[in-house]
Amino acid sequence: MSKNKYAVIGYPLGYSLSPLMHNHFFKKEGIDASYISLPIKTEDLKKMVDTGEYAGFNVTIPHKESILPYLTKVTEAAQTIGAVNTVKKTATGYIGTNTDGDGFLLMLKHEKNLSLNDKNIVLYGAGGAAKAICYGAIKSGAKSLYIYDPDQQKVESLVSKSKYDLRYNIIRFLKDPQTMLPQTDIVINATPIGMEKTINESVLNLSELKLLPKHAYVIDIIYAPLQTQLLKLANSIGLQTINGIGMLAGQGVLAEDYWFNKSLPYEEAKTLLLNGL
Numbered sequence: 001m002s003k004n005k006y007a008v009i010g011y012p013l014g015y016s017l018s019p020l021m022h023n024h025f026f027k028k029e030g031i032d033a034s035y036i037s038l039p040i041k042t043e044d045l046k047k048m049v050d051t052g053e054y055a056g057f058n059v060t061i062p063h064k065e066s067i068l069p070y071l072t073k074v075t076e077a078a079q080t081i082g083a084v085n086t087v088k089k090t091a092t093g094y095i096g097t098n099t100d101g102d103g104f105l106l107m108l109k110h111e112k113n114l115s116l117n118d119k120n121i122v123l124y125g126a127g128g129a130a131k132a133i134c135y136g137a138i139k140s141g142a143k144s145l146y147i148y149d150p151d152q153q154k155v156e157s158l159v160s161k162s163k164y165d166l167r168y169n170i171i172r173f174l175k176d177p178q179t180m181l182p183q184t185d186i187v188i189n190a191t192p193i194g195m196e197k198t199i200n201e202s203v204l205n206l207s208e209l210k211l212l213p214k215h216a217y218v219i220d221i222i223y224a225p226l227q228t229q230l231l232k233l234a235n236s237i238g239l240q241t242i243n244g245i246g247m248l249a250g251q252g253v254l255a256e257d258y259w260f261n262k263s264l265p266y267e268e269a270k271t272l273l274l275n276g277l
């Protein structure tokens with residue numbers, strides 16, 4: 001019998017660390033499977049799903065939402081977030097989940113034994129990753145979640161979720177960071193500001209970071225570079241920081257668990273990913 005096939009699908013698909021992590025897991029556990037990066041254009045997505053060739057796959061930009069109609073069922077996490085990042089084949093078809101929000105929570109637990117329960121949070125960005133973090137925050141019982149994104153429609157779509165899911169009523173537009181930051185426990189960057197062309201930029205400047213209480217955490221989910229300008233500034237004034245590699249490890253081990261009911265330990269996954277950067 002041929003190996004079971006696994007993949008990460010997206011388009012365009014740049015260098016991905018997922019094959020490194022999951023192929024190591026297969027080898028370690030003696031699972032007869034292989035994992036590849038598979039670029040799939042939007043127009044080919046349905047065909048790829050219909051062939052049923054893959055036993056499981058991860059989903060990245062731009063298919064996280066457009067895959068939904070092709071799945072038989074999705075979990076509560078994927079339903080609430082409105083996007084899927086992990087799919088598995090079952091006897092009745094493909095079913096999907098989203099491990100990004102729980103991966104974020106796993107990172108907080110492993111890195112700083114940190115919970116979002118009762119915390120005041122400021123979140124920059126209202127895109128795909130931010131939606132997953134919102135899910136993690138409401139699930140954990142956060143006290144408030146203020147979101148800033150230049151695209152106000154995206155924030156509005158998260159704020160208006162409280163009409164259907166009361167847990168979302170902690171979410172607000174962030175209008176004036178200056179007034180919120182002194183009461184904020186955790187700041188999260190879920191924008192691409194700090195990578196590639198914006199590598200020298202930060203969503204908050206030093207004087208804004210100085211408004212935070214001394215106990216505040218600054219989290220950047222970017223992992224390339226590991227030390228973004230935001231984290232450098234936060235470190236320079238003694239704030240505690242967390243970079244994005246742990247979220248990548250977290251969502252990956254939870255994907256393995258979804259497929260096989262077992263996974264690499266978080267620390268082992270993180271070390272592998274760090275070595276692959």
Ligand code: NAP
Binds near residue numbers: 124126154
């Ligand atoms: P996305 O869907 O494109 O969302 C990014 C959002 O940030 C967009 O709505 C964008 O608005 C907004 N934004 C841009 N500049 C901003 C600013 N100065 N202040 C506030 N919001 C701003 O991207 P994504 O998939 O959510 O990913 C976001 C970042 O997270 C990327 O850097 C990605 O690498 C990282 N990420 C990390 C992990 C991990 O496992 N560590 C997982 C997922 C994503 P416009 O569209 O108007 O520009």
